[in-house]
Amino acid sequence: MEISADLGTLADSRQHHAPLELPKQNRSWLPGALRRMVLIRTAEDHIGQMVTAGKIRCPCHLAIGQEAVAVGVSKSLRPTDRIFGAHRSHSHYLALGGSLRALMAEVLGKDTGASRGMGGSMHLIDLEHGLRGTVPIVGSTIPIATGAALAAKMDGKGDIAVSYFGDGATEEGVFHESMNLAATLRLPVLFVCENNLFSSHLHISLRQPRDSVARYATAHDIPAVRVDGNDVVAVASAADEAIERMRREPGPFFIEAVTYRWRGHVGPRDDEDVGVRRKDDLVVWRKRDPVQRLYEALREAGDADSASLELIEREVLAEVAFAWAQAEQDPFPPPESLLSRVYGRPS
Amino acid sequence: MEISADLGTLADSRQHHAPLELPKQNRSWLPGALRRMVLIRTAEDHIGQMVTAGKIRCPCHLAIGQEAVAVGVSKSLRPTDRIFGAHRSHSHYLALGGSLRALMAEVLGKDTGASRGMGGSMHLIDLEHGLRGTVPIVGSTIPIATGAALAAKMDGKGDIAVSYFGDGATEEGVFHESMNLAATLRLPVLFVCENNLFSSHLHISLRQPRDSVARYATAHDIPAVRVDGNDVVAVASAADEAIERMRREPGPFFIEAVTYRWRGHVGPRDDEDVGVRRKDDLVVWRKRDPVQRLYEALREAGDADSASLELIEREVLAEVAFAWAQAEQDPFPPPESLLSRVYGRPS
Amino acid sequence: MALTSYGVAIREGFEHLLSYHPKVFTIGQGLWSPWYVGNTMTDLEQQFGKARVIDTPVSELATTGAALGAALCGYRPIVIHPRVDFMLLAVDQLVTQAAKWRYMFGGDVAVPLTVRAIINRGGEQGAQHSQALHSWFAHIPGLRVVMPASARDARDLLIASVLCDDPVLYVDDRWLYGIEEEIGPPVELDLAWEGPKLTRSGGDLTLVGAGHSAWLCSEAARALAEDGVSCDVIDVRVLNPFDATLILDSVKRTGRLLAVDGDWATCGFAAEILARVAEEVPPSLLRAPSRRLTLPDAPAPTSGPLERSYYTTVGDVIAAARQIAGVRGDSWE
């Protein structure tokens, strides 16, 4: 499968603003997807505010603007799949159905948190929904997901692994080692690169000779597609197809989802003053809003209107506020957990 | 520059046995190249015998069968270039003009060795001829050569760096990191992969999904060519062209030279019993002999005959024997060098 | 009863694990080679199939990470690094991922990953093919570190490592592959209860070492006994978490400590042994300053004569022990 080395119009912030093109059939999941995206945005916005307010201290990397990727990919996943993320993984966690309260408790360092307060925003786990872990060492979960795919293949039940990572992670050698391993052993791992054009303050043009990373998959003989990462329909249909195939016949697949983050690298600010072209671009990129574009398409199709959207927003806001309130009340881990959680208990 | 992902006929041991096609012009270097290849083969053969005899104890990885690569590449190099090798680098050292006696002394652990007896076969250096170091951690000199190219670019004198490595090294992540760095910073590093189809006991088909590695260069936007690594003329002309261009306009280049080692992974035995297809293939591969093919072409062109070849062989054998005899007499490093060579002397 | 060598005992450990524990598999470089890892895994791929005995590309970091991923999904993988030196490319996965995974995710996630690294040195291989560095890994909370010194431990501690729900670094040493003993049938130990062992008792001096250094200590103690110097010998076996109780009790009795270690001195495992004693044994009980015998402060040289002086020998241990015990030559000081 050949794929061009450049993003083309997907890198142009002035394009792809129109409402999504909806599928002809199987549209029933779309209102749910809209709600999930609103939930991610609202939850992350709340987290951002709480960082500003000084109530959250751990570093939080927000995925606002990138909601469609995780929501689109998660549509075809099942709880026995094995999903891994990185430092910017609230969206992966929530898209899979992770508990809001456990997320809020985790960023607050509470014992009821997803990782029992031991990990914070950058270390989320939710075994019930298949999320096996997210960690902030760039690229580090790529081989781990690859090994989870090896386990899935050995299990022989058609489960797959998903590795979410950013464009920056493609500069780590382990990304290539993992792709070669997956290609050689034919492991069912879905590599999902959220190419948001930035690694921290640096635009991809300052870090790589070309702006699309799918070319690496091609080199490793891994089939790849590139999609508009702000189009949940496009993401879901690419993921659908890939995953169905992987379940039947184990082997790796690569999705490059082109997107953009609205907030700064870390925390709620928008880093307008940082890096190339960010200030001018950001305004335009906001017009490629994954939530708005889906909503408008649904409205045009008669499946949503401003009242239904407002209702979703209101309900989600309440959910987030309630989860937060609960989490705030929750206890911190007991002092002995400092030492008691290092090793397993002897039998 | 597009290049196919497979080696095609170059991977077929039954092909490419014919005498080389000689260039129409500028042939004066060819007798020298023949002599250099005979020298490498003879020296390594001697080293192999001395390993068997128990006179050499350090691990020696022989490049017999691969002589044309280093000799072809070295033709266009100059002493201010910066060359790096790996564990199988006697050929790189000798092709650049390194002292035979210092090589023999090094494998014997003598103070007169290339690395003063501190490194053995796997650690050769010869600053006079541009060899900056060879080390056995697979892939490790690739970024080092890349940095030497950065220095060359800063120097602004048209010098380049050369990184020799094997097909196995392309599985190390650092290979990819280095290519991306070289491509992004436009560094004059010539990546030379000696694809001998094996990494230790494993054929490339068991380690990678495709048998040609130039596809990785393409992914990193680095121009690449693939050549018959047992054709010194083809190697030299590819290197010539690349190097000339790199001196004018700094930037990386990639040469995949397809070849085969006649001996085992380490030491003088031939590993016939090891790995896929090796036993049957080896016999056939010997017919793609880089020395013989050049000699036959020169003979057909009237530039050599059996007498002149014999003379070369006799002279070279004497040179090797003499260097060995000298090296055997040479002293070991003094006992204090165990501790005195760790740090530089304070000023 | 038949004698089994350390190398063959390791293979027996693999055979036991692969036979009785379907979730065990092994992955790494050289597994389909007749020579890469000595005689410790010969023909396993033929016995158990290439799906469970996986040879890999030259990709230490991804291979280690992949094994971690499989461990998180219920398998018990054993990663093979034929040299410690190569494993250094995988430090991130071992130290920053595996060792911390359970903790970062709340304490309940099992991480049944075993990484086997081989110390392979001597033979003029030089600085990049000689490192030990077990001290580094013993430094890391969350990572269990095991170094067998006997054939039985080579087998049974391998089995215990793989059956443990924490990540374990198992370090064996090629210099021990030839030692032999009767080892009986395999035993499934709980690694959490394993620790240092007193392998010989004596009142004049405490000798402590792990892996090959424990062997040096035993050999030296045997020779010293003939000279009238009697030693406690402690084989550390498990370097992390490190339980020094046995060593402390011994030094309280003997008043003299010699720690032997095949790693460098500064911040090395021998330093840890001395530090524990310094903290816990009242100075009044010490009859001599403690001492360590380690590698010299240099990378490994290749040149034969230098290499011979680089590594600690039984003779070096004997000489140091005599000195601490106050014996000069054959007579007491």
Added chain:
Amino acid sequence: MALTSYGVAIREGFEHLLSYHPKVFTIGQGLWSPWYVGNTMTDLEQQFGKARVIDTPVSELATTGAALGAALCGYRPIVIHPRVDFMLLAVDQLVTQAAKWRYMFGGDVAVPLTVRAIINRGGEQGAQHSQALHSWFAHIPGLRVVMPASARDARDLLIASVLCDDPVLYVDDRWLYGIEEEIGPPVELDLAWEGPKLTRSGGDLTLVGAGHSAWLCSEAARALAEDGVSCDVIDVRVLNPFDATLILDSVKRTGRLLAVDGDWATCGFAAEILARVAEEVPPSLLRAPSRRLTLPDAPAPTSGPLERSYYTTVGDVIAAARQIAGVRGDSWE
């Protein structure tokens, strides 16, 4: 005279090096960012150009190797790793290549490479964004390891590191960026002659630490002095090669040692200090068992209350010092 902070002093070091030494350049992640490395390199790329202040892809191993390659060709590069944790991906280049390069090639090749790694922790960043691990690197022969504890050293030891012909790991700590002192103009020291410094004299107890731990020791000693406990304080400054002379002399006088270190205990730098004392100070001169104060044996937690109890405070140092000196509360025992 004006006070200069540790963070600004580092920047002065860079400014001096880039101004007066044309072969110096710096490369690493975050160099064109206003926040990545605190205030220690602000706008250097504007002042000296992006050809000498190079921001890089996320490729720690290749970046470090590339700097080594440039160092072998006559440059004096400074690699920046904004966190020690990230540098672990580059261990092969630092430890197996750079540290051994001179030796492996006969002793005459200069390797003027400086790697700067920042300890950046606290703030609930968690286990993967909190490691120190200077003990690991102090373990490696051939690698000089420097940890400045004062603003002047932050600048002048950086300069000395870069002008040294051996590879140097320079470790600074974000927790020190705010401390201030008068530092005068830059000085070009020869790193080979630099080592531990006595920063305070007192007879009851020897306090030793490096980097932030040296600062903890000073602060504690000041408070202890008010209580009538007088301490020698030794700032280690250079961890490898480690010259313990000053520490040994001090402990011979005080008879009491407390080593404070911001790394883990087992095989950590505090163990090395205790080991040196155990080897060289006759037990008869010790008035109490030596002690170390280090991180607990766990990865860094994120949760606020746990994190607060994880890191050593001035109060912890004071309490331990009192205990060793035999002081309970405000009265002697």
